[in-house]
Amino acid sequence: MIHLTRKGTRRWRGGHPWIFRTDVAQVAPTVVGGDLSVVLGHDGRALGVAAWSDRSEIAVRGTPIRSDEEPEAGWTRLVDEALDRRAGRPPCARLINGDSDGLPGLIVDRYGPGLSLQTLTQAADRRTEALIAHLCARFSPTTVVLRNDPKVRAHEGLPTEKRVVRGEPEVEASIGSLTLRFDLLEGQKTGGFLDQTDNRLAAASFLRGEVLDCFCYDGGFGLQLARAGADVTCVDSSGPALARLQANAARNALTVQTEEANVFDLLRAFERDGRAFDGVVLDPPAFAKSRKSADAGRRAYKEINLRALKLLRPGGRLVTCSCSAHMARADFERVVAEAAADAGRWVRVVERRGAAPDHPTLLGAPETDYLKTLFVEVS
């Protein structure tokens, strides 16, 4: 049993699944790190079932496991329900999205025949072996990789490691009409950024003509744009990412120009040289990684949006993203509005988008709605 304080009880009832250690009044000595335990409010009433961490400041993470259900059976039920909900998704998709699926800290991404897993809490970590057996029985993957390299695992007292559990780390899988190669061991996150899948396909029908894909990584946006007939220049500071992009372009008989550069410098240089584009994609890394870096982050977002807007021809289109959990949607939109005002451009938002539906969010935990994407027309 985990007993919450009055404050913890209020937070739980408010719908946020994370309860801090300071809001825990008492924990039964039989409850150990990684256990699924019944949670009681300050008045002794049962609130639900949560995963317990004996290390993290976020000590309690609520789940939808029912109080009258055997907790392990509840966890397995939630795994199966999450997998069932993805039945209609394409072969590259997130199968389990942590807290949003009621499985705190558990991430499972599918790249065609490959599965890539992350366990970021003690509860998820302890159930890894059973989960892998379950996933193998259900999907018969040729490749299974454990991507437990995120530093957040240290908060849970868990070591970081990257490991191939089965098969070869490189797999081929299709996204839209492209066949792409992913490196599940060395690629970013679990091998790529699946949260943008639907936005990339939508961007491919939104943008046309000469398009600049900034922070392109391995070409998630750029290759879909090229497939749709755009004349694409992709920019990233990572040479290896651009090499992968070119290999994937060749695999699909596409021609894409790549520039290894700092986007901030390149946008200024393009402006100086009088370059112009019909479309720009801005999908940078999280500039506001924490509350402390929020102001610097805001300035960085404003800078790239301002420069990108200046490069657009009249009638041009911008796809601009922020994946900073510490920047709310309204904040991000204000920054883009300020950039438009400073650039002297009239902008119309035609679509507000977020992460793909296989990355659901929790209304009670706004930070799970981290990915904000605007589709904008510019006069």
Ligand code: SAH
């Ligand atoms: N748009 C990509 C994901 C981008 S991830 C996709 O659709 O998959 C962010 C990328 O920005 C990384 O590849 C990183 O190498 C690159 N990056 C970070 N800072 C940069 C900078 N200042 N200039 C150019 N690239 C940068």
